[in-house]
Amino acid sequence: MGEYRIVIVDDHKVFLDSLALAVGQCSDHKIVGTALNGTDALDLINKKVDMVICDLNMPGNYKLEFIRALKTNHTHVKVLVLTMYDERRIIRQLSRLKVDGYVPKGAGLEELLTGIEMIRQGRRYFRQSPESRPKAKKVEDDFAKQFKLTKRELEVLTLIARDCSSKEISQQLKVSVATIATHRKNVMRKLNLHSASALTKFALENGLV
Secondary structure (H helix, E strand, O other), X not given: OOOEXXXXXXOXXXXXXXXXXXXXXXXXXXXEEEEOOHHHHXXXXXXXXXXXXXXXXXXXXXXXXXXXXXXXXXXOXXXXXXXXXXXXXXXXHHHHOOOOEEEEHHHOHHHHHHHHHHHHOOOOEEOOOHHHOOOHXXXXXXXXXXXXXOXXXXXHHHHHHOOOOHXXXXXXXXXXXXXXXXXXXXXXXXXXXXXXXXXXXXXXXXXXX
């Protein structure tokens, strides 16, 4: 097979950039564009684009409207939805719209790449919701043990990878921003990583988000 040209759409910039970097590292994948919303993404689509990987909850086009526009106006483009939404109603709607695949954001990079490859081969790929993954807790526990992260440090890493700010993390975990800064510093030291984008990419590759 030749080069597979992909556009990625997500309204979280850090997650978007990290995902583009991770998927683009595959030798036969080429990221030809990224967008923060459906309106900008539609401007990127042309006959040379093979696949769009997108979230549902984006500004510019509400949820399924962006996908509906893609499937109506760009029938050659494969659509893989990567999202936190896991309601069966949403998944059924995606299926009716003839979306080519669905992977929850909690599934990890390896499974996303599996979905891309299956769709590329002309098949559909619909992953079950994160709640149906009995291995998820073990993945987190093994990761924390391997890198000697505390439970709180693992929570902070996961929230950073979901593009939450230190203030948002502090509000969610009910601790001070200074405490979050300390946890962030400790996580970076233990993982030998030095930026939020590097943390996000690492978390993706290890199936934490």
